[in-house]
Amino acid sequence: MKDKRDIVDKAINALKNEPVGAGPPKEVLGLVAGKLSEAGARVKAGASGGNIKIFGLMKAAVAAALLIVAGYTVARLTTPLPPDTEQLHHALESSLKSSLTPAIREELLEELEKRWQLALAGSYVQLTEELRQQLRNDMNEFGMQILTASGVVTNQRLRELIEAVNTAQSQERRWFAAALGQIELNRRVDTAQLRNDLATFAVQTGDELVRTKQEVARWVEYGCGDISVPDESKDFEQWNERSRK
Amino acid sequence: MRKHGPAVWQTAYRLLGNEADVADCFQETFVCAFEVSRRQRIRKFPALLTRLATTRAINRLRQRIRQSQHRAGQADLATLPSGNPGPADQAEGRELAAKLREAIGQLPPREAEVFCLRCLNDMSYRQIANEVGIRAGAAGVLLHRARMRLREILEPAAVKNGK
Numbered sequence: 508m509k510d511k512r513d514i515v516d517k518a519i520n521a522l523k524n525e526p527v528g529a530g531p532p533k534e535v536l537g538l539v540a541g542k543l544s545e546a547g548a549r550v551k552a553g554a555s556g557g558n559i560k561i562f563g564l565m566k567a568a569v570a571a572a573l574l575i576v577a578g579y580t581v582a583r584l585t586t587p588l589p590p591d592t593e594q595l596h597h598a599l600e601s602s603l604k605s606s607l608t609p610a611i612r613e614e615l616l617e618e619l620e621k622r623w624q625l626a627l628a629g630s631y632v633q634l635t636e637e638l639r640q641q642l643r644n645d646m647n648e649f650g651m652q653i654l655t656a657s658g659v660v661t662n663q664r665l666r667e668l669i670e671a672v673n674t675a676q677s678q679e680r681r682w683f684a685a686a687l688g689q690i691e692l693n694r695r696v697d698t699a700q701l702r703n704d705l706a707t708f709a710v711q712t713g714d715e716l717v718r719t720k721q722e723v724a725r726w727v728e729y730g731c732g733d734i735s736v737p738d739e740s741k742d743f744e745q746w747n748e749r750s751r752k
Numbered sequence: 753m754r755k756h757g758p759a760v761w762q763t764a765y766r767l768l769g770n771e772a773d774v775a776d777c778f779q780e781t782f783v784c785a786f787e788v789s790r791r792q793r794i795r796k797f798p799a800l801l802t803r804l805a806t807t808r809a810i811n812r813l814r815q816r817i818r819q820s821q822h823r824a825g826q827a828d829l830a831t832l833p834s835g836n837p838g839p840a841d842q843a844e845g846r847e848l849a850a851k852l853r854e855a856i857g858q859l860p861p862r863e864a865e866v867f868c869l870r871c872l873n874d875m876s877y878r879q880i881a882n883e884v885g886i887r888a889g890a891a892g893v894l895l896h897r898a899r900m901r902l903r904e905i906l907e908p909a910a911v912k913n914g915k
Contacts, residue, residue, distance in 0.1 A: 514906050515899055518852035519871045521845035527765045530758035535775045539753060539782050546786050 753782055756798055760805045766872055767809035767853060777812055781805045799875070803883045806868045813857030813864075848906075855905040859898055866891050867898035 531539075757778070764777040781804045785797070794800055856864045865884065869875045870891070877888040884891065 514848075515852075515902050518848045518855075518902070518906060522766055522849040522852050523872060524845065525766065525769070525849050527762045531761045531775070531778055535778055536753065536757065538775075539779045542779055542783050543753070543786055546783055550790060 756801050759798065760801050763802055763805040763868075763873060764809045767806065767856065767868060768812055769850065769853060773809075773812050773816075777805060777808045780808050784808075799879060799883050802873050802875070803865070803869065806865055806873065807861075810856065810861060810864045810868065813853060814861070817854060817857040851906055852902070855902050858905060859901055863894050863898040863901070866894040867902070870895050 760781050761774060761778055764774045764781070765771075768774050768777060781801060784804050785794075785801055788794065788800065788804075856868065859867065862884070866880055869880045869883070870877070875883075877891045880886075880891045881888045886894075
């Protein structure tokens with residue numbers, strides 16, 4: 508591969524290194540200069556011919572421009588008048604109204620109905636949910652109020668009950684006190700009565716004793732003679748009077 | 753012409769190796785350059801002259817080969833006389849150079865042009881692309897193909913000559 512490459516490079520180097528010479532000889536230069544001068548002269552001649560050509564082209568361009576302008580002017584002058592747009596508009600409007608309005612109206616109504624139904628269907632669920640929620644909230648609130656109110660009433664009732672119990676207890680205490688008072692009174696009355704009865708009994712017993720003594724004395728007297736017996740009946744009557752007082 | 757003449761002469765001489773052909777090529781190059789300068793604005797005159805000289809030289813080479821083939825049948829590079837037959841045409845380098853000239857003449861015109869501009873005139877790929885009117889990548893491809901073909905052409909000749 509290296510050899511293969513080298514051969515081309517070698518050939519290139521050999522070609523480059525070949526002696527070339529100082530430059531073109533003078534004859535060649537002169538010849539070329541002559542050729543170039545001829546070419547230059549041809550160019551100048553061609554240029555004038557070219558100018559003529561350019562002038563002709565310009566004439567053609569001007570003629571074309573004039574033709575275009577003339578054609579435009581003729582077209583502008585011969586164009587028909589523009590139609591009466593208002594009249595056309597009215598005619599179109601009336602025809603469109605008569606032909607399209609019923610169909611459009613019907614379509615619009617159908618469209619509206621469909622949209623309403625869709626909207627209602629869509630909102631039905633939402634409304635139901637909202638109502639449920641509202642009901643739930645109201646029930647909760649009511650329940651809370653009930654509970655609160657029942658709590659208050661219950662407390663009140665309890666208070667009333669307590670008061671009633673206290674009242675009843677107080678009444679019972681009063682009754683007991685009254686009963687005890689009455690018992691005390693009765694006891695006192697009974698005691699007084701008993702005292703009186705005892706006193707009476709004592710008096711009667713004394714009288715009986717006196718009588719008995721008198722009788723005994725009489726018996727004795729009948730039996731024994733004349734024995735003096737103290738008069739105790741007078742002493743006993745004085746003791747009864749003192750006790751009655 | 754005085755300023756760029758030597759470079760144009762050198763380019764043409766390298767390829768043609770024959771003063772008569774080189775003089776014709778020289779003349780054609782400048783006349784063509786003059787015509788081109790009338791039609792369009794020339795930015796780099798030396799590059800244009802180099803390209804025109806190379807193209808004209810390659811055309812002459814191809815013409816020479818066709819004439820040789822017509823005269824001698826199948827062209828045999830090993831035996832084909834060099835463009836500048838001289839008494840001292842014995843050196844290996846001269847022989848190789850002559851073979852290379854002939855080989856360049858056998859290449860397709862575009863490949864030969866790119867090869868000469870790159871290898872003999874040391875122009876860059878971008879310069880070649882600008883002058884020839886192709887992309888730099890395409891110039892590289894053309895050069896590679898030219899080298900491959902030249903190798904194919906030169907090797908058998910070298911082998912035949914006992915290389």
